[in-house]
Amino acid sequence: METMSANYEDRDTLFNFVVKEGNGVKGLIDSGISCVPQPFVQPLSERIATPNGQTCEAVQPIDISQLDGPCHTEVAKQIVEAAETLGFFQVVNHGVSVELLELLKMSAHEFFEQPPENKAVYLKEVSPSKLVKYGTSFVPEKEKAIEEVALDFLKSSMAMVKRIVEVLVEDVGVILEEERMNSLMGTKMVNMNYYPTCPSPELTIGVGRHSDMGMLTVLLQDGIGGLYVKVDNGDWLEIPPLNGALVINVGDTLQILSNGKYKSAEHRVRTTNIGSRVSVPIFTAPNLSEKIGPLPEVVERDGVARYKEVLFQDYMNNFFSQPHDGKKSLDFARAD
Ligand SMILES: O=C(O)CCC(=O)C(=O)O
Numbered sequence: 001m002e003t004m005s006a007n008y009e010d011r012d013t014l015f016n017f018v019v020k021e022g023n024g025v026k027g028l029i030d031s032g033i034s035c036v037p038q039p040f041v042q043p044l045s046e047r048i049a050t051p052n053g054q055t056c057e058a059v060q061p062i063d064i065s066q067l068d069g070p071c072h073t074e075v076a077k078q079i080v081e082a083a084e085t086l087g088f089f090q091v092v093n094h095g096v097s098v099e100l101l102e103l104l105k106m107s108a109h110e111f112f113e114q115p116p117e118n119k120a121v122y123l124k125e126v127s128p129s130k131l132v133k134y135g136t137s138f139v140p141e142k143e144k145a146i147e148e149v150a151l152d153f154l155k156s157s158m159a160m161v162k163r164i165v166e167v168l169v170e171d172v173g174v175i176l177e178e179e180r181m182n183s184l185m186g187t188k189m190v191n192m193n194y195y196p197t198c199p200s201p202e203l204t205i206g207v208g209r210h211s212d213m214g215m216l217t218v219l220l221q222d223g224i225g226g227l228y229v230k231v232d233n234g235d236w237l238e239i240p241p242l243n244g245a246l247v248i249n250v251g252d253t254l255q256i257l258s259n260g261k262y263k264s265a266e267h268r269v270r271t272t273n274i275g276s277r278v279s280v281p282i283f284t285a286p287n288l289s290e291k292i293g294p295l296p297e298v299v300e301r302d303g304v305a306r307y308k309e310v311l312f313q314d315y316m317n318n319f320f321s322q323p324h325d326g327k328k329s330l331d332f333a334r335a336d
C-alpha cells in the first residue's frame with residue numbers, strides 16, 4: 001500500500017496506485033492530494049473550462065410513452081431527428097421505475113465509497129467472475145444487492161431500447177427480423193462510473209472525448225451534471241441532468257448500419273469540485289460474431305456504401321486498442 005508521501009507525479013507509481021492496486025482516482029482524492037497529479041493534467045485543447053454548457057431545443061426530453069399512441073408519428077419524428085443531428089436525447093416516461101433509478105444511484109455511491117480493500121477483490125485480475133469486474137461490472141455472489149439493481153435496470157430498459165432501435169431502423173425503410181435484431185443487440189453491459197470531487201477540475205477531465213461503439217447507450221446520470229456532446233459546429237453542448245429522465249445516445253454500430261444517417265455522438269465528461277458524481281450506462285452492442293455494415297436497402301438508396309462490412313469482434317478489438325480520440329474509432333469501418 002502506498003503512503004501519503006508517495007510520488008504521484010511519477011507515472012508508474014500513479015498507475016500502480018490507481019489501477020493495479022485498485023484505489024482508483026477516488027483513492028487518490030481520499031489520500032488528501034490538493035492538486036491533480038501531472039499525469040492527469042490535460043493539454044489545453046482537452047480541458048473543459050466552462051462550468052455550464054448551453055442547452056437547446058434538441059435536449060428537451062421526449063415522452064417515449066407516447067410512441068405507441070395517437071402521437072406515434074410525431075414522437076417517432078422527434079427520435080429520428082435527434083438521432084440524425086446530435087445523436088443524443090433524453091427520454092421520460094420510459095418504463096423504468098424512478099425509484100429504481102434512485103436506488104441505482106445510491107448503490108453506486110455505496111459501492112465506490114467502500115474502503116479500497118473491499119473493492120480490490122473485484123479487480124479484473126482476481127475477480128472470481130469473467131463477466132464481473134471492478135471498473136466495469138460487479139461480482140454477483142458478493143454484491144447481490146448491487147447486482148440486482150443493475151440487472152433490474154438492464155431488464156426494465158430493454159423494451160424501450162429495442163423500440164427506439166425499431167423506430168430508427170423503420171425510418172430508413174428497413175424491417176429487421178427478430179433474430180437479426182437480437183444479434184445486433186446481443187451484447188449488453190451495465191457500467192457504474194464514479195467521478196470523485198476533483199480539486200482542480202479546470203486542469204483535467206472525467207472522461208475524454210469518445211463515441212460509444214455499440215447500437216444505443218442508455219445512461220442514468222445524477223444531478224451533478226458535466227456530460228457534454230459535440231455539436232456539428234464544434235461547440236460542446238451540455239446534456240443537463242433531468243430528474244427521472246434517461247439519456248439515450250447513438251453508438252458507432254448504428255451509424256454504420258444507417259450508412260451515416262444516424263450520428264454516433266462524440267461526448268466527454270467534466271469533473272467538478274462540488275461533489276462526487278455517479279453515472280450508470282447500459283451499452284447494447286452486436287454479438288461478437290455479427291457482421292456489421294450499412295444495411296443493403298440504405299446503400300441502394302444512397303447510391304454509396306460509406307462503410308465496409310466488418311466483424312463486430314474486430315471492430316471492438318480495434319476500439320479498445322486505442323486511447324480515446326473522439327470518433328476516430330469509426331475509421332476502422334470507413335469505406336476507402
Ligand atoms: O458519465 C457519463 O455521463 C458518461 C460516461 C460515458 O460516456 C461512458 O461510460 O461511455
Ligand SMILES: [Fe+2]
Binds near residue numbers: 211212
Ligand atoms: Fe460514452
